[in-house]
Amino acid sequence: MNNTLNCIVPQRLPAGADKRSVRREVKAQWAQCDPAERLDRSARIMEELESLPEFKQAQTLLLYWSMSREVATQAAVRRWSTGKRILLPVMEGDHLLLKPFTGDDDLVCHPWGVWEPTSGQNVPIREVDLVVAPGAAFDLEGGRLGYGKGFYDRLLSSPEAASCRSVGVCFDFQWYDHLPREAHDVAVDRVIVGAAQKVWVHNP
Numbered sequence: 001m002n003n004t005l006n007c008i009v010p011q012r013l014p015a016g017a018d019k020r021s022v023r024r025e026v027k028a029q030w031a032q033c034d035p036a037e038r039l040d041r042s043a044r045i046m047e048e049l050e051s052l053p054e055f056k057q058a059q060t061l062l063l064y065w066s067m068s069r070e071v072a073t074q075a076a077v078r079r080w081s082t083g084k085r086i087l088l089p090v091m092e093g094d095h096l097l098l099k100p101f102t103g104d105d106d107l108v109c110h111p112w113g114v115w116e117p118t119s120g121q122n123v124p125i126r127e128v129d130l131v132v133a134p135g136a137a138f139d140l141e142g143g144r145l146g147y148g149k150g151f152y153d154r155l156l157s158s159p160e161a162a163s164c165r166s167v168g169v170c171f172d173f174q175w176y177d178h179l180p181r182e183a184h185d186v187a188v189d190r191v192i193v194g195a196a197q198k199v200w201v202h203n204p
Contacts, residue, residue: 065115139177
């Protein structure tokens with residue numbers, strides 16, 4: 001889908017912008033996003049995700065239980081939990097544990113507002129076929145700007161994640177031509193971008 005007809009034009013990174021300023025700008029854009037529009041755009045992004053060959057072929061997927069300033073994933077998590085092994089991240093120290101989603105009743109809210117599974121065995125990243133990664137912003141090279149804690153960078157940089165594919169999901173106001181990047185930042189393999197009337201799959 002990388003062609004000029006389907007392309008969603010990324011925002012230009014302002015001169016001198018750093019990670020913190022990009023996060024502030026994206027947060028301000030989320031504050032203006034209508035909740036109903038968020039759900040509508042999110043549904044179309046997730047439909048595009050579910051149409052990807054790597055999603056269809058995957059047996060074990062790492063998704064995330066979205067917060068209000070992220071592409072909404074709850075419906076997809078519930079929908080696919082009966083046909084695939086769906087994992088959700090659990091924050092422990094500086095690392096993410098991956099636990100199976102077994103239903104809404106098994107989730108508890110982390111102090112940072114993230115809902116996490118409370119039971120089930122930890123699954124190693126080497127068993128994951130596809131990671132669907134949230135982020136504050138993404139760019140044309142697959143660069144991902146997280147929320148500043150480095151959880152996904154550490155997870156995806158692990159040697160055990162070498163065979164794991166990764167997809168970032170975002171709205172058009174989270175989509176940049178390039179982002180500030182440091183040596184430890186890990187890019188994703190694809191980015192799905194949702195705008196008002198279209199969805200674009202970008203292959204860096």
